[in-house]
Amino acid sequence: MPVQGIDGPEQVVPNAACRQCAINQCVLMTTSRTTASTCCYCGVGCGVLIEHDDEKILGVTGDPKHPANLGRLCSKGSTLHKTGDLAARALYPELRLGKGMARSRTDWDTAMDHAAQVFGRTIAEHGPDSVAFYISGQLLTEDYYAFNKLARALVGTNNIDSNSRLCMSSAVVGYKRSLGADAPPCSYSDIETSDCLLIAGSNMAFAHPVLFRRLEAAKEANPDKRIIVIDPRRTDTCAIADLHLAVQPGTDVALFHGLLHIMLWEGWIDRAFIDAHTEGFDALKSLVRDYSPAMVSELCGIHPDDLQAAARMIGSAPSFMSLWCMGLNQSSSGSAKNSALINLHLATGQIGKPGSGPFSLTGQPNAMGGRETGSLSNLLPGHREAANAEHQSEVAAYWGVEQMPLNPGLSAIELFEAVRSGKIKALWIACTNPAQSMPNQTLVHEALANCPFVVVQEAFATTETCRYADLLLPAASWGEKEGTVTNSERCISHVRPAIPAPAETRPDWAIVCDLAQRLEKQLRPGQPSLFDFSRPSELFDEYKGLTAGRDLDYSGLSHAMIDELGPQQWPFPAGAERGTARLYSDGQFPTPDGRARFIAEQYQPPQEKRDARFPLLLNTGRLRDQWHGMSRTGTAAQLFGHVEQALISLHPDELRSRKLQDGQLVRVKSKRGSLILPVQGDEQVRSGQAFIPMHWGDRFLKGLGVNVLTQPAYDPLSKQPELKQAAISLQPVALPWELFILVEGRVQEQLSALRPLCEDFDYASFSLTGRERSALLVRVAHTEAASVDWLSRVDALLGLDSGPVVAYDDPRRAVGKRVRIEDGRITAIRLTGETAARDWLRNVWNSGEADAALRQWFMAPLSSPPGGATISNDKTLCNCMNVSQSQIEAGIARGLDLDGLKAELGCGTECGSCVPEVRQLLSKRVNFVEA
Template identity: 70%
Template sequence: MPRQSTASTCCYCGVGCGVLIEHDDRQILGVSGDPAHPANFGKLCSKGASLHLTGDPGARALYPELRLGKDLPRSRCDWDSALEHAAGIFAQTIAEHGPDSVAFYISGQLLTEDYYAFNKLARALVGTNNIDSNSRLCMSSAVVGYKRSLGADAPPCSYEDLELSDCVMIVGSNMVYAHPVLFRRLEQAKSQRPQMKVLVIDPRRTDTCDLADLHLAILPGTDVALFHGILHLLLWEDWIDRDFIREHTEGLAELKALVRDYTPPMVAQLCGISVEYLQQCAQWIGNAASFLSLWCMGLNQSSAGSAKNSALINLHLATGQIGRPGAGPFSLTGQPNAMGGRETGSLSNLLPGHREAADPEHRAEVAAYWGVEQLPAHPGLSAIELFEQLPSGRIKALWIACTNPAQSLPDQNTVRAALQACPFVVLQEAFATTETAAFADLLLPAASWGEKEGTVTNSERRVSHVRQAVPAPGEARPDWAITLDFAQRLERRLRPGLPSLFDFTCAAQLFDEYKGLTQGRDLDLSGLSHQLIDRLGPQQWPFPNGVTQGTPRLYGNGVFPTASGRARFIADPYVAAKEQRDARFPLTLITGRLRDQWHGMSRTGTAAQLFGHVSEALLSLHPDELRRQRLREGDLVSLKSRRGSVIVAVARDDGVRPGQAFLPMHWGDRFLKGGVNAVTQSAFDPLSKQPELKHSGVRLEPVQLPWQLFALIEGEVQAHFKVLRPLCEAFAYVSFSLSGRERPALVIRAAHQEAPLPALLKLIDQQLGLEGGPVLAYDDPRRAIGKRVRIEQGRITAIRLAGETLAQHWLQQLWLEGRADEQLRRWLLAPMSAPPQASGLGGTRQRTLCNCKNVSYQAVGAGIAEGLDLEQLQQQLGCGSQCGSCVPEIKRLLAAAVQPASLPV
């Protein structure tokens, strides 16, 4: 079939980049940025640029699977049987225990039409508000902040404000990793206008800080104190807009009385920064012609997340910096359609059209629109509350869609026990390899990116059309279609003889019904349709009937959607994070993102090249902390909190303060035994109910695991993963990753107190294809050391080292290069364990610096040694010339004049 191109939207973060999908009507062949899309103008990050590599059929859910008992395996069934069974159980459960005995937990990655179908199902048919989404984990504090301060959940800014602002403050976001395309715009704007001030507030020194004129490395959780301290100085120095405050706000008197006590010395001590830095920050904000703030999970994932959001917005209200170009409080959405979920009511406290489930008038409006007598008034369970209720038996049937709570929720030991206890769990999911799939009694295969149609709303309120390019594999179906099919079957049991509430045949019909619920509201979408977006391009709401273009900024007239029409100053005092350092848990654990992975890695974890920069979970510690703990880089430690523990390797990181530790959020139990969230806490903000995933008290305990395993097997990665992951469960430490580009391989690193039984090693060897054939082997039973390498057609295809693994990086590099020379054969058949030093590689792995162009640290270091500057490196090697996410690291290497021999390993 000839290659075609279909314009669509990326499925990762909330930037909402336009993409062009190259395909042949059967499979996706490539992807590029859409130059016509106003969110990215053709730019893509490393994750978006590799979307076409994440469709491994071995990872996909292809057919419905059902099990009839918790101790039984699932078996394949047809759609009719699967949905009839689910409808029967839900109907029986509702009849016996009431509508609140069932619940729905959905995802910020669904399309708006999917959300709408789920909300109508839960509220209008089942009669429960027990519907929440994983947006609760990332955006709910921003929602509360906007609603309390401004009257509506409506980010007032546009991406073009990045280019127009004179002072940009980035708070709690490693923007260069989390929203790289937007960061590139900011970076370019600053290069063109060096007088622009960039402030970064983050406990860690991240790559984002390289752009900053000022980095405030505050102590974790002290954001509210910082913002109050800044406001104290703004008021003291009269760097405020008195006219704006008088005409457009209310509540300053109470806030003024509160922040009077937040003096510079007090705030500097609380936040762990200098008074001079605090004063400089306030001066730049107070004297800026335009002030823009950008924030993400560092503010939101906190037990004081709502207070942090409102305290930040207070700064904009005090300075009048809202509603005009280059100014405003701008939350950066974490997921591709978290905003679309909030618009349709996909949090347990919301209803479609930015309505409140607790408001009788709002419930009556939606009920009348849907043609039902009433909507449930009883509050629904938020995500954390939902999983806390599962063990008690209150929830007897749970429907999960497009999310992975067995990886993403905090306190994983409790979450997994809760899933196991739930009598009936349905998982509607594109990837059968997620941690949650193991708990599903019914697995329903869903269509994924490039295989379905609908809309998404990005961080700047821009609605884009997501277009289908290829058919879904196997029997996978679009999420909205699955939901409607189930709803129709359930309503025949719950509403026999009545007209169907779910008479839709395509996604466009769902959107057209949904938009009527927004008419006259702050987010009015009544003028939009799939067809209009196709004709005019993506549009920002509000977009009411009769207009020809969207709304770039809100509140330009100074009128806010509050009862008084005024924005509100919110006076919340600083409250410390729930878990502070103490004698038992002397470290503060911070979680965050990697550059090339996304969330729980259900998708990015299938693309081998996305492991090139960081291949395994590493706990980052300051060099002084490593010395204090008597640790060396690469040592394994048990990271323990009050909830659980995980064994992980440590790494040196000057960007982390002593007394703190950093661990990326992505590594679930599939890739790291136990997973990161075994140690995080479920304490949550009382208003937003968003958990404090960013901040946990932990301690380190050295572990002695002298017996080690390294294995590599190329081809059919997911099939090998499925068999080898359970076999490795016997080891104390297990880390899985992928490697390679042309020939992806599964890589295993494991460690244990002692050698395993020979039978287990034999099973592993069988799966690795090392039991026979062209295999070179050496065993030393006395030392419990063994090495095996399979060589086919002159190159390595499988490796297993047992006992010790000194040669693992050398062997992996030989595999990558397709070499199997005489030197390898001599090493294999001799007692030596360490790699031959003559190879020049020693025990160092060649890490990838630039994933887009596959450029290693060693190659960049060699170029620097030859005297190349950034522009020359980009021209000659290609690094940093595509998405630019690696540019901060390249600049640091240039600044330090690092030689290849001392590059990070």
């Protein structure tokens, strides 16, 4: 079959191994294909070029023709080809025939027959609302559509919700209440053209680094561009800010009202736009009159001059754009925060024109597509409302069914409460990991353990949720499946497969349709199937009809047209020649009267406050190189180089006042649970506050992960939980016995085997390390030493019980040392009792050579590194070029500036994610010299 040329989605290039060969007729020469597709991580929606040989993905680069990223990729996207470890994948259906029994491999027919029988019987005995579906912002639009049709048209329940409830539902409410539709009005190009840009509740440098690169370039090209960052922490994003407002957590509504108060006083509003295109301004004006600079500054914890400066920047700018993410959305007042920010745009007329408008940054690759297809319990396809009778009739008629379900559906928090109480008796989970991502993990784990029947449709068998699956269904993953996604700027891209799905994995839409066709025999016997689809394009073509005439109309698109024209922004109605870059340029909004709405709501404090028992406020957020629950990124050792383990960060003054040292283990406690973590000093965090990255669950950290601490209180309108804020206490713990393991090779198998063995210890942390040689790192601490039998089991698992192993044991001091050396290279290490030498040993392992000094140390009673030196673990600052922080600091000490560091070390020359930290190191050096 002919392959499309270079301008098409595929091209043929020489294999990477043959590019160095000048002999065109070399008999060993093979070819590889390059398939254009889309990244599967955040909502930026970057285009990628996948190099493959039709069996294996060989490499990934940015697609210079994709409008979202123009060839750029972040550290996560550029390492996608390194996340294909089949040892972490679900490859075959597995079925558990009874609670407490182990799952065993089965075939697809048996698996799907069993699922259909249980769901059908549950529906017959307890009604359609006794079952539920919990799906994911990582599904493709076609997958979403199949799930929605299954739940609503066939099963007859609105109990279908998505993990987007934890991500974007407050933004949905904000857009709909203020502007009339869930439609972000901007394009990424507005980042370049905006004169003033406000970033609220987003560490954009980490969470959306490709967009941050665009902003950095735009700021460099136009130094007069003003950037305001609102964040309790001084994150890497603040490095580019002209003004950082380090507000007290949760006070954003008061801040936005205070800004509008000043802008009204100074006359920095557009009265003509307000009168012509909005409603409700007088009520808002009356409300914000009380939000004086003095009151807002006191409440938000910022200086009045900074509040005034921010108002001046916004009010005097020819164009004003705002970007926001979880800091606004994950709140019990998330809807109010979104609307209060949009109020600023409406008051200044800064919407619908270049460089202007409110623009939410989507957290997941297709959370937008989920909103479009109705994949929240309160929605129906085509931006319709599940509670709206007219909308119900429209969808029922389109699908050819009698009616849509009438009972309200359960949102994520409500859904798992219903599972725990026994109201939900059969739960289908797809492409998401609630046993890591939901707040109040203790109750979530109880719910999953008690549910009579749990189906998990998942690509990665290693997630925390999979352990609760009575039926595990292996799903195809990125690079193996086809469909579409919609990114933050409403741009629809064609996701193309590069290689066949491995083993017996299937695309998500195909699994759904298989179940539906079997259920139809019970629920609609003798009637034509509603799920007679043979390829994703057929699902797309049926679904797009439900968008026709709606605000998101993309009835004029198809898979083939996207291939021809490239990614397109909706609306793209029938007959259109290109997508719509910007909404509301005519001042008309999709409300009954065509006017936008000002929303006047008082500031409400967060649900949980500091008190004597819980004196610290916990904030959670993203790391640069990890994503969500690490089901995929946790398979790539390279992505642990920047931050290796879960830590709780406090301001150095907070550490000193509590007499704590960096690396010391502490017990972190909230009203819902506790967790043991190392503590570190971090000047980005204000005193009285704490920060833990969101990514660690029970797989990599004993104790159910960070969300054992977070709270399930949620916004009353969006039902989005307040994951961003919880009150905690912190106490040091004494765990004198320690264990350190480093073992290279089959890291996923080793992790799966070792993690259960560490369940009875107080503290256990797991991570990966290395670039060319991947290894598993395990750290354990406990009040008492492990038994000899336990250590023997571990040694047998690690290959430290026989062969070329150097061993030393001191029972009196409970110190033990084991190292396996093969061909002069360390392949496994186990230290017990005391592990002061662990970082020195890692450096030896990284060097690739096991010298005589190492052997001598292992055979001596010493536990500390030779010479007693303190050796820290040097983190990787630039993942793309494998450049450590110490290398960069050494270059700075030699007088290199940023360009010099790029030229000599290569840092910052690929994805650029390390540049903010490099600049911080340069700034520290300049301040030191000046002092």
